[in-house]
Amino acid sequence: MLFKGIKGLALPLMLLALLLAGCGPKSSGTIVEDKVNVVTTFYPIYEFAQEIGGEDVNAINLLPVGVEPHDWTPRSQDIVNTSKAQLFLYNGAGLEGWVPNFLKGLDSGSKVQAVEVSKGIDYIMTNEEEDHDHGAEHAEEHGEEASGDSLHTDPHTWVSPKSALLMAENIKNSLVQVDPAHKDGYEERYSKVADRLKALGSKFETxxxxxxxxxxxxxxxxxxxxxxxxxxxxxxxxxxxxxxxxxxxxxxxxxxxxxxxxxxxxxxxxxxxxxxxxxxxxxxxxxxxxxxxxxxxxxxxxxxxxxxxxxxxxxxxxxxxxxx
Missing domain, CATH: 3.40.50.1980 (Nitrogenase molybdenum iron protein domain)
Known part of the structure; x- marks a missing residue:
């Protein structure tokens, strides 16, 4: 039984070791006890979470300033902060290939809700051959099969104001879900962000x-x-x-x-x-x-x-x- 227990621990420990190896600049922010703590994976999600969350939210962006998200990996402190947070917001669509292992590495008692904020967007697929198999990561994350010549999901959803609008709505809905007491504030601030995104989209179109x-x-x-x-x-x-x-x-x-x-x-x-x-x-x-x-x-x-x-x-x- 002892050996069986050790064997069962091997995978989580290996995953944790991989995550602890993440190097480079640190993310900014620490957990604040009396607010809804929201951990985001990169800048646009962080901005929308801050704007919609207002004073009710403490947003922590994992990706440091000046760092490009495609090949960044989290650090041990990021696991600690996310374990204590109420929300973990990530883009999905294969952008953050490290997310499945990261979530497995969180504390067993963590109540954080992980939300893929690009969900509901009509994804663009490409059959491009590339070294970093984003499509395979996305397929694995969603229990789909991926082959060497399979389609890849393009994860760059936020670059269109139309897609960003849906992402902002998903962020608002997730805040309301974990903190219904401040629903009116989230709805009101989301409405302002949505108006700005619609105006920006109209300007691009015109x-x-x-x-x-x-x-x-x-x-x-x-x-x-x-x-x-x-x-x-x-x-x-x-x-x-x-x-x-x-x-x-x-x-x-x-x-x-x-x-x-x-x-x-x-x-x-x-x-x-x-x-x-x-x-x-x-x-x-x-x-x-x-x-x-x-x-x-x-x-x-x-x-x-x-x-x-x-x-x-x-x-x-x-x-x-x-x-x-």
Whole structure:
């Protein structure tokens, strides 16, 4: 019986050891006793949880400033904080491949509710071959089968204001569920966030309907939801993960496309290297410009008090300029 007990413990201990190995900068925030503690996996969810939660909520964002979420893994303190929290909000759709093991590593007495905030969005699937098998992670998380050539779920839902609206509603509903006493406050603050997201979406729709060109070349495949909802087509240098390296022939084809379509800008993002975007731009004889997938804030963004709405407004202005 003793050996059987040890064997049963082996998997949880291995999972915990893997999680404790997570390195890099620490997340910010600590548990506050008299509030609803909400742990979020990356910036947009954190912002919406803060806005909707207001003074009733203590939000802790796991992803540190200046860090890109695709390859980040949590630390031991993140397990401790999440075990004591009331809500754990994650994007899902395969973005955070570490979530299933993380949840298994929480304290056995934890009452935290885990909520996949992208649930209900009409996911975009891609059959792209890439190193970081987001689709397989998502399939495993949802008990689906995944094969080497299976479709992958594109996790970048929040980059479209239309999808972000549904995510904000899911966040509001989860807050109401764990803290019904403050339902009116959550509903009222959600309503303000929803109005801002609807206005932002309307602006994207109106302004992008006017531009003559609809093709964009981006550093990684993060803008499919934005493109679907507002009539654009993306061509990505890298895959769903920004470190999925392209082949030389892919870059040559993209350079040909840029010349053929008269594309004037290659978009890059600030949390990952702009080297490939600049290489392609030089090859095609065009300029580069930022298109931000709003996966996290840079230190400069934080100093400038940037947020989801200000960064998305800048995205829209850059898209208008590039697509004229």
């Amino acid at each position: 302004e992008l309907a006017k531009v003559p060109n609809k093709e964009i070349v981006v550093s990684h495949q993060a803008f499919a939801y934005l493109c679907r909802d507002y009539g654009l087509t993306q061509h990505a240098i890298m895959g769903l993960s920004p470190d999925a390296e392209p082949r030389g022939q892919d870059l040559v084809k993209l350079a040909e496309l840029v010349k053929k379509e008269g594309i004037r800008y290659i978009f890059f993002e600030e949390l990952v290297s702009d080297k490939l975007a600049k290489t392609l731009a030089a090859e095609a004889g065009v300029s580069t410009m930022v298109l931000n997938p709003v996966e996290g804030l840079t230190e400069q963004d934080q100093k400038n008090n940037e947020n989801y709405f200000t960064l998305m407004e800048k995205n829209l202005q850059n898209l208008i300029l590039a697509l004229k």
